[in-house]
Amino acid sequence: MVAMHYLRTIPLLATVAQFLAATAESTVQRTSASRDNDDTPLPVVIWHGLGDTYAAEGIQQVGELIQAVNPGTFVYFVRLDDSAENDRRATFYGNVTEQLARVCADLAAHPILSTAPAIDAVGFSQGGQFLRGYVERCNAPPVRNLVTFGSQHNGIVDYRACESRDWLCRGAMALLHGNTWTSFVQSRLVPAQYFRDPADLDSYLEYSNFLADINNERALKNETYARHIATLENLVLYLFEDDTTVIPKETGWFEDVNGDEITPLRARKMYQEDWIGLRELDRKGGLKFKTTPGEHMQLSDKVLTDAFTEFFGPYKTAARDQDVVGEL
Numbered sequence: 001m002v003a004m005h006y007l008r009t010i011p012l013l014a015t016v017a018q019f020l021a022a023t024a025e026s027t028v029q030r031t032s033a034s035r036d037n038d039d040t041p042l043p044v045v046i047w048h049g050l051g052d053t054y055a056a057e058g059i060q061q062v063g064e065l066i067q068a069v070n071p072g073t074f075v076y077f078v079r080l081d082d083s084a085e086n087d088r089r090a091t092f093y094g095n096v097t098e099q100l101a102r103v104c105a106d107l108a109a110h111p112i113l114s115t116a117p118a119i120d121a122v123g124f125s126q127g128g129q130f131l132r133g134y135v136e137r138c139n140a141p142p143v144r145n146l147v148t149f150g151s152q153h154n155g156i157v158d159y160r161a162c163e164s165r166d167w168l169c170r171g172a173m174a175l176l177h178g179n180t181w182t183s184f185v186q187s188r189l190v191p192a193q194y195f196r197d198p199a200d201l202d203s204y205l206e207y208s209n210f211l212a213d214i215n216n217e218r219a220l221k222n223e224t225y226a227r228h229i230a231t232l233e234n235l236v237l238y239l240f241e242d243d244t245t246v247i248p249k250e251t252g253w254f255e256d257v258n259g260d261e262i263t264p265l266r267a268r269k270m271y272q273e274d275w276i277g278l279r280e281l282d283r284k285g286g287l288k289f290k291t292t293p294g295e296h297m298q299l300s301d302k303v304l305t306d307a308f309t310e311f312f313g314p315y316k317t318a319a320r321d322q323d324v325v326g327e328l
């Protein structure tokens with residue numbers, strides 16, 4: 001069995017320190033010279049994964065790295081409770097629809113996020129599909145770029161293993177096994193709400209409390225979901241090459257894995273009939289499939305830095321150039 005890997009194990013501090021030293025001078029110049037122009041990077045919202053918390057060191061270090069790459073970025077860490085312990089608990093227990101509604105309300109009421117022209121977002125593991133749900137159901141404030149790492153966009157066919165002393169995790173997994181489709185489990189156990197077995201789609205379509213809805217797999221499609229996804233500038237899907245924690249790992253790319261048969265997203269009906277806007281996004285070049293070496297959530301600071309450099313930062317580069325001309 002594979003132990004859970006949490007972000008808090010990532011050694012990011014050295015890189016952050018280097019960045020801060022290198023950018024300290026330019027940060028001062030930028031903030032004093034241009035407070036109100038479009039040079040300001042968009043805020044970034046981070047949603048952590050199963051068994052993690054918004055307050056965990058690894059997640060906080062990701063925030064520091066984002067600020068090192070784009071100085072002045074406001075970073076918001078999604079939480080379902082200010083208590084780190086309760087926030088961790090909510091990664092295992094809760095009704096995802098209700099959790100998401102709570103996050104939508106928090107973001108919409110936030111003084112900085114709600115007044116930004118847009119926000120960027122990064123989701124780790126299940127936080128990735130939850131942020132996609134945010135875009136589909138709420139998207140106020142609107143997301144420009146959404147980056148997901150090892151997320152379960154097409155569900156999972158098996159539950160992950162827990163560390164032997166992680167009683168919260170083990171308790172949740174014990175309830176899950178064999179009970180996935182009961183309403184008790186669908187309304188209370190988070191991973192069950194993105195469980196999807198292609199060999200038993202009927203149960204999934206009937207009972208799934210979250211994934212079947214946000215993937216628009218039922219007969220009645222919600223057109224708002226597709227419209228919102230298509231308004232993204234980029235949806236960036238990172239897949240861990242050696243992921244043995246998420247089964248199947250190809251779910252990170254919306255691939256359908258039925259036994260040995262793997263159907264890539266572009267060959268699927270959900271893409272061809274554009275149930276959630278992915279085809280339209282792909283047409284304008286905004287759907288990005290990426291891989292990164294390693295096991296689930298074994299992220300290097302280089303991979304994160306590259307992603308934050310490419311997809312986060314100021315709203316419009318063009319506007320920045322105009323400002324420079326104006327100042328001359």
Ligand SMILES: *[C@@H]1O[C@H](CO)[C@@H](O)[C@H](O)[C@H]1NC(C)=O
Binds near residue numbers: 136137138224225
């Ligand atoms: C579709 O989703 C939007 C956003 O969540 C919601 O307001 C609307 O009621 C949904 N429409 C249907 C038909 O369920």
Ligand SMILES: *[C@@H]1O[C@H](CO)[C@@H](O)[C@H](O)[C@H]1NC(C)=O
Binds near residue numbers: 096098186209
């Ligand atoms: C989850 O919460 C939503 C909103 O309160 C509710 O409509 C839904 O029935 C709940 N899901 C289950 C399986 O109870």
